[in-house]
Each structure stands twice: as structure tokens, then as C-alpha cells.
Amino acid sequence: MAAIHIIQEEIIDEFSMFEDWMQRYEYMIDLGKSLPLIDEQYKTDDYIIKGCQSKVWVHADMKDEKIHFTADSDAIITKGIIAILIRAFSGHSPQEIIDADTDFIDEIGLKEHLSPTRANGLVSMIKQLKLYAIAYQTQVN
Amino acid sequence: MKNRSQQIDFDVHTIRKDFPILKRKVNGQPLIYFDNAATSQTPQVVIEAIVDYYSRYNANIHRGVHSLSQEATDAYEEARIKVQKHFNATKSHEIILTSGTTHSINLVANGFAAILKKGDEVLVSALEHHSNIVPWQMLCQKTGAILKVLPMTQSGELDMDAFNKVISSNLKLVFVNHVSNALGTVNPIELIIKKAHNVGAAVLIDGAQACPHIKPDVQALDVDFYVASAHKICGPTGVGILYGKEAWLEKLPPYQGGGEMIDQVTFEKTTYAGLPHKFEAGTPNICGGIATGVALDYMNAIGFETIAYYEDQLLQYATQKLLGIEGLKIYGISDHKTAVISFNVGDIHPYDIGTILDKLGIAVRTGHHCAQPIMDFYQIPGTVRASFSFYNTKEEIDTFIQGVQRAVMMLS
Numbered sequence: 215m216a217a218i219h220i221i222q223e224e225i226i227d228e229f230s231m232f233e234d235w236m237q238r239y240e241y242m243i244d245l246g247k248s249l250p251l252i253d254e255q256y257k258t259d260d261y262i263i264k265g266c267q268s269k270v271w272v273h274a275d276m277k278d279e280k281i282h283f284t285a286d287s288d289a290i291i292t293k294g295i296i297a298i299l300i301r302a303f304s305g306h307s308p309q310e311i312i313d314a315d316t317d318f319i320d321e322i323g324l325k326e327h328l329s330p331t332r333a334n335g336l337v338s339m340i341k342q343l344k345l346y347a348i349a350y351q352t353q354v355n
Numbered sequence: 356m357k358n359r360s361q362q363i364d365f366d367v368h369t370i371r372k373d374f375p376i377l378k379r380k381v382n383g384q385p386l387i388y389f390d391n392a393a394t395s396q397t398p399q400v401v402i403e404a405i406v407d408y409y410s411r412y413n414a415n416i417h418r419g420v421h422s423l424s425q426e427a428t429d430a431y432e433e434a435r436i437k438v439q440k441h442f443n444a445t446k447s448h449e450i451i452l453t454s455g456t457t458h459s460i461n462l463v464a465n466g467f468a469a470i471l472k473k474g475d476e477v478l479v480s481a482l483e484h485h486s487n488i489v490p491w492q493m494l495c496q497k498t499g500a501i502l503k504v505l506p507m508t509q510s511g512e513l514d515m516d517a518f519n520k521v522i523s524s525n526l527k528l529v530f531v532n533h534v535s536n537a538l539g540t541v542n543p544i545e546l547i548i549k550k551a552h553n554v555g556a557a558v559l560i561d562g563a564q565a566c567p568h569i570k571p572d573v574q575a576l577d578v579d580f581y582v583a584s585a586h587k588i589c590g591p592t593g594v595g596i597l598y599g600k601e602a603w604l605e606k607l608p609p610y611q612g613g614g615e616m617i618d619q620v621t622f623e624k625t626t627y628a629g630l631p632h633k634f635e636a637g638t639p640n641i642c643g644g645i646a647t648g649v650a651l652d653y654m655n656a657i658g659f660e661t662i663a664y665y666e667d668q669l670l671q672y673a674t675q676k677l678l679g680i681e682g683l684k685i686y687g688i689s690d691h692k693t694a695v696i697s698f699n700v701g702d703i704h705p706y707d708i709g710t711i712l713d714k715l716g717i718a719v720r721t722g723h724h725c726a727q728p729i730m731d732f733y734q735i736p737g738t739v740r741a742s743f744s745f746y747n748t749k750e751e752i753d754t755f756i757q758g759v760q761r762a763v764m765m766l767s
Binding site for chain 1: 711721
């Protein structure tokens with residue numbers, strides 16, 4: 215699998231084709247609909263990230279020293295952004311995930327969704343992805 | 356409140372010129388501000404009052420012998436009298452200026468901690484904002500009093516039959532909002548106050564959502580406490596109003612200790628200042644208080660009957676248009692509503708609709724509106740809430756309806 219920053223560049227390229235916010239959001243909504251859904255057994259309060267408005271559930275598995283994420287949200291735009299984040303982060307080693315940044319979200323024009331004051335749980339979700347990576351890294355070591 | 360035969364003697368396009376913020380663009384689109392139930396916009400005269408205070412007579416009040424302090428004190432106390440007149444309170448010292456509705460409620464709740472006994476009952480309505488639930492829960496924990504809930508009906512109104520059943524001689528306090536923030540329902544507070552008084556219970560009315568649309572008369576209501584926020588009535592943030600009957604305010608102990616609220620202080624004993632200063636410890640929001648008086652003058656010059664009549668037209672227009680959208684459901688369908696519409700479309704999450712509307716320059720509120728018990732009642736995560744003010748127009752509603760349709764098309 216390509217490195218995280220390569221995948222991020224691919225995503226930036228894809229988004230650069232859109233002419234306006236409508237097309238970007240329509241694409242994101244489609245991505246949201248195709249998000250690899252979290253197994254129902256993990257859609258519980260143990261795996262929930264509480265934003266004030268939309269809820270996010272996230273789970274991680276380790277296979278062949280790579281972390282695989284699944285997630286869900288009750289809001290479709292939030293799901294779309296989760297799908298983008300998971301595409302960038304899933305299938306990589308814990309260290310790669312720990313080192314990765316999320317600046318590409320700004321570059322594809324979705325910066326406002328990652329504001330810490332926006333009550334959608336996404337900032338906490340990124341933190342959670344990193345925490346999973348740190349936890350698995352500790353296991354590997 | 357709604358006089359249908361009344362002619363509207365105001366031109367909304369002239370009114371809009373009073374609000375500089377309405378000229379701005381958001382996300383490249385002209386701003387359509389439909390989040391008035393959260394906070395109202397500020398007219399130029401109020402902005403000028405704030406600038407004038409800091410430019411000409413900024414000083415601490417009630418203490419200084421110098422001219423600036425005297426001017427600021429006079430302006431602040433004049434604002435208190437404006438508030439008194441607006442609410443038709445008998446005495447100006449029955450008006451306590453606080454930092455907001457939440458502060459006003461906590462001040463009263465704290466006072467009742469010294470009065471309530473174990474087993475006393477307090478009644479809160481199912482339509483309340485969290486700020487009119489949590490302080491009373493804390494009060495009950497402290498005193499051993501029992502918190503009872505006045506239930507709501509599917510239409511978003513209070514269940515007055517249930518009210519008759521819960522009322523007893525153990526009831527000491529009732530807390531109800533005049534208008535529900537999440538649904539816009541106007542509650543029958545006259546009846547509630549009367550029935551509560553029949554069993555000797557005191558009543559606090561949370562008027563935060565009512566005051567932008569209705570001019571309450573605290574004497575006619577015979578209410579014990581009435582609370583509101585300046586920032587919802589064209590005033591600044593950080594100013595709240597607490598009206599309390601003199602006898603109650605005398606009875607309640609002070610809320611906070613500090614400057615302004617004392618009479619004599621020695622290390623053995625402090626005696627407290629009289630009303631209203633007993634409840635106004637520390638330097639108050641002087642500028643905010645003065646600006647609140649100007650905001651009330653501004654709204655009264657337009658007239659609350661005119662405001663209510665015009666806003667009701669907006670409400671009826673928007674309700675009818677929204678109901679034309681397939682799958683749209685309005686929560687709160689009382690005949691007695693202020694200009695607030697809470698809705699969902701199919702199973703689309705309110706956050707998604709709010710996000711798309713924001714992209715179109717339209718500001719609405721989404722979520723549980725700090726009234727989770729209401730959302731639990733309807734078993735929904737939240738709603739989209741559009742709330743109108745007298746400076747909104749039917750043209751804005753048309754654009755908003757197109758926006759909702761566009762959002763639904765994208766999200767379905």
C-alpha cells in the first residue's frame with residue numbers, strides 16, 4: 215500500500231477537480247454512503263466519540279502489523295470525512311499513523327469541519343485513531 | 356398579542372438598515388440569519404451606546420465622587436428604570452441585573468436552598484432548557500426536596516391535566532419557561548401562576564425566549580420571579596434580568612459576597628446592602644446594562660404588538676412553505692407559538708442539513724437545543740431550528756426553503 219502522504223496527495227488531486235463546494239460535498243456524501251461500516255457489535259457506547267451533535271463510532275484491528283479502521287456516524291457529511299480519513303490512515307503501521315498529519319483536510323477545503331470548536335466529534339476521532347496507533351505500537355514493542 | 360386587523364406600520368427594509376451585520380456575506384452568499392432564538396442581532400443605536408460609553412464616560416459606579424463615575428452611575432440606574440418600566444415592575448429595586456438568564460436562575464435557586472426543607476416539592480416543566488433544569492436538580496440534591504416534572508404532549512404543549520394532578524400543598528416552587536426554546540410553544544403561564552399560588556407555591560418564569568416577541572407585565576401576571584437575557588432582545592451578551600417581588604428578594608439570602616453588596620464589614624460581622632445591590636456583588640457589566648436600556652427603547656419604539664404581528668406572518672408563511680417539502684416534520688405544533696420552527700426531513704441528520712444551509716449563507720441552529728428531554732420525548736437526535744425576527748423577510752424565507760430543498764436533494 216502507498217504511504218500515507220501519497221494517499222493524501224491522491225485525495226488532494228481528486229478534490230482539485232471540483233469546481234465548487236457543491237461538487238465537493240456531493241462527492242463527500244457519496245463517500246459517506248460507501249464507508250466500510252463498523253461491525254454492529256462495536257457500535258456501542260464503548261466505541262463512541264461524543265460530539266455535541268453527530269455521533270462517531272470507531273474501531274481498530276491489527277492484522278499483519280497494519281492497523282485497519284472501521285467507523286460510522288449518524289450524520290452523512292461526518293461519515294464522508296471519516297471515509298476520507300480512514301482511506302488515508304487505514305492499512306498502515308502504527309508508527310506511520312502516529313507520524314501522519316492531517317493538513318490535507320485543509321487543502322481539500324474541509325478545514326471548517328476539523329475546527330476543535332465544531333461539535334461533530336471529528337477532532338476527537340483523529341485523536342482516537344492516533345491513540346489506537348499508540349496502543350498497538352506499545353503492543354508491538 | 357396578535358391583532359389581525361392591525362396595520363403594520365413599519366417597513367422591514369428600513370428596519371434592516373438599522374442592523375449593520377445584515378449586510379455581510381457568509382460563504383460568498385448574503386447572510387440569512389435565522390438563529391434569532393439563540394441570539395438576536397444588534398442595531399446600530401445599541402452599538403453606538405457601547406462605543407459612547409467607552410469613549411466618553413467609562414468609570415466604576417456607585418462609589419466614585421468624580422463626574423465620570425456619577426455619569427456612569429446615572430446611566431446605569433436609568434437603564435434599570437427602563438427595565439422596570441418595560442416589565443411593569445412596581446419598584447426599580449425589584450430589578451436585579453445579572454450576567455444572563457442562567458445567572459438569574461442560579462441566583463434564585465441558591466436562595467431557595469436556605470428556604471426549602473426535605474420533602475418539599477418543586478415542579479419543573481418537560482419543555483425546559485437545561486439551564487432551567489440543572490440548577491433545580493442541584494437545589495434538590497442540596498435540600499432533599501423532590502423534583503417533579505410537568506409532562507408535555509405530542510403537540511409540544513404542557514399537559515395541563517397532569518398539572519392538576521401533581522399540584523399539592525407540598526409544592527413550594529414551580530419553574531416554567533414562558534416560551535419553549537426548542538419548539539416555540541407559548542405556555543399558559545397565567546393559569547400556572549394562579550394554580551401554583553392557590554397552594555402557596557412560588558413561580559419562576561424563564562422569559563428568555565418570550566421577551567424577543569412578548570412584553571410581559573409582571574404585575575398583571577402576579578409572577579414571583581421572571582428572568583430574561585439582554586442578548587435575545589437586541590442587547591449585548593453578558594447581561595441578564597431578574598425581576599423578583601420585593602418580599603421574595605428581601606427573604607432570599609445574597610448569592611455572592613463581595614463589593615457593592617455590603618453595608619458594613621468588620622471581621623466579626625457583615626451587614627448587607629439593600630435591594631438591588633444585595634444581589635449585585637462586584638463591578639457589574641456597566642456598559643452592557645446601559646446598552647440593554649437602549650435596546651429596550653429600540654424595540655419599544657417599533658412596538659411589541661407590531662413585532663408579534665409581523666413575526667407571526669413570517670411564521671405562518673414559513674410553516675406553510677416547509678410543509679410542502681416531502682417528508683418534512685415539524686416538532687411543536689401548538690396554536691400558540693412564537694416564530695420558531697423545529698423540524699426534520701425524513702431520516703436526514705439535522706447536522707447535515709445545517710451544514711449545507713451554512714454553505715448557502717443561511718444560519719440555523721441544529722442539535723438538541725440544550726433541551727435533551729424534549730428530543731428524548733420525540734426519540735430524535737435533534738432538529739433543525741429556524742427562528743425568525745422582525746428584521747427577517749419573506750424573500751429570505753423563500754431562499755431558505757430553496758436551501759432546504761437543495762440540502763434534501765443532496766443528502767437523500
